[in-house]
Amino acid sequence: MTAVSQIDSRGKLRHLLTTEGLGAELITDILDIADSFLPEDNQPPKKVPLLRGTTVVNLFFEPSTRTRTTFELAAKRLSADVLNMQMEHSSKNKGEDDLDTLFTLQAMGADVFVIRHPENGAAAYFAEHAAKHVAILNAGDGSHAHPTQALLDCFTIRRHKQKFAGLAVAIVGDVRHSRVAHSNIHALKALGVTDIRIIAPPPLMLEDPVGMGITPCNNLAEGIDGADVVMGLRLQHERMHHERLPSVAEYHRDFGLTPATLKNLKPDAIIMHPGPINRGVEIDPEVAYGPQSVILEQVRNGIAIRMAVMAMIAGAGNRAA
Numbered sequence: 001m002t003a004v005s006q007i008d009s010r011g012k013l014r015h016l017l018t019t020e021g022l023g024a025e026l027i028t029d030i031l032d033i034a035d036s037f038l039p040e041d042n043q044p045p046k047k048v049p050l051l052r053g054t055t056v057v058n059l060f061f062e063p064s065t066r067t068r069t070t071f072e073l074a075a076k077r078l079s080a081d082v083l084n085m086q087m088e089h090s091s092k093n094k095g096e097d098d099l100d101t102l103f104t105l106q107a108m109g110a111d112v113f114v115i116r117h118p119e120n121g122a123a124a125y126f127a128e129h130a131a132k133h134v135a136i137l138n139a140g141d142g143s144h145a146h147p148t149q150a151l152l153d154c155f156t157i158r159r160h161k162q163k164f165a166g167l168a169v170a171i172v173g174d175v176r177h178s179r180v181a182h183s184n185i186h187a188l189k190a191l192g193v194t195d196i197r198i199i200a201p202p203p204l205m206l207e208d209p210v211g212m213g214i215t216p217c218n219n220l221a222e223g224i225d226g227a228d229v230v231m232g233l234r235l236q237h238e239r240m241h242h243e244r245l246p247s248v249a250e251y252h253r254d255f256g257l258t259p260a261t262l263k264n265l266k267p268d269a270i271i272m273h274p275g276p277i278n279r280g281v282e283i284d285p286e287v288a289y290g291p292q293s294v295i296l297e298q299v300r301n302g303i304a305i306r307m308a309v310m311a312m313i314a315g316a317g318n319r320a321a
Contacts, residue, residue: 051080074306150183173233199223
């Protein structure tokens with residue numbers, strides 16, 4: 001749990017840095033608000049004035065497609081002004097410190113910073129130094145946390161399963177380096193999921209899964225047996241150092257989500273992936289876009305979840321004075 005409080009004195013969201021420590025009631029509130037923002041089938045997206053007069057800055061120190069664009073769309077649908085910072089073209093290349101970037105943009109009137117950063121704890125560091133009226137939303141920090149991804153995953157699961165108690169969720173792949181996995185484990189446990197399995201080769205396994213109340217497994221067929229949800233993960237090569245991994249072909253054979261490896265999957269199980277997808281490594285396209293996949297639905301739901309979080313934190317009357 002971060003030392004910077006995510007909750008203000010009124011019990012409201014002040015920042016969103018991690019799912020760790022968020023209770024079931026608060027997570028459920030976020031999911032319920034997201035439901036209200038999700039367009040009906042074949043209906044245009046909803047646009048509301050909740051963030052009119054608010055400036056949202058997407059401050060991404062790492063590449064992103066889904067997270068950055070869905071945050072941008074979410075902010076615009078809430079009527080905010082949006083600034084997308086391309087850090088490779090910023091004064092960071094001239095040696096400007098990250099905090100100086102924050103202070104400069106605060107001076108321009110920024111109210112909300114959506115931050116992706118390669119270092120663990122970066123979002124909390126920004127929150128610690130942000131002005132009193134400024135909110136920080138973690139869009140992924142190192143291998144630590146990606147809270148809105150976990151929330152949109154939980155939102156997607158709830159829309160398909162209508163509950164969390166009694167579900168079996170299998171997370172497959174590079175769990176050790178995955179901020180998505182870490183945030184999902186905290187959120188799912190808070191919501192009452194007691195059967196969480198992580199399936200990975202030993203170098204990519206969490207250090208103490210049993211101590212966390214999670215079932216580790218090195219065999220894909222065993223791990224997904226009876227699962228209601230199967231969540232694939234990308235190999236995080238950029239965060240690996242000395243791990244000895246099998247070849248890509250061996251990894252795909254043993255842990256890839258393919259029609260063959262999923263042949264005994266429950267017919268009503270759903271298949272998830274946070275993206276980006278490495279075809280032919282952790283998942284085959286026939287699975288990623290097959291009838292049990294909800295991967296594109298996750299992307300759509302990400303807009304509603306990010307609208308919900310920003311509305312809760314920065315909506316009219318919600319920001320700290």
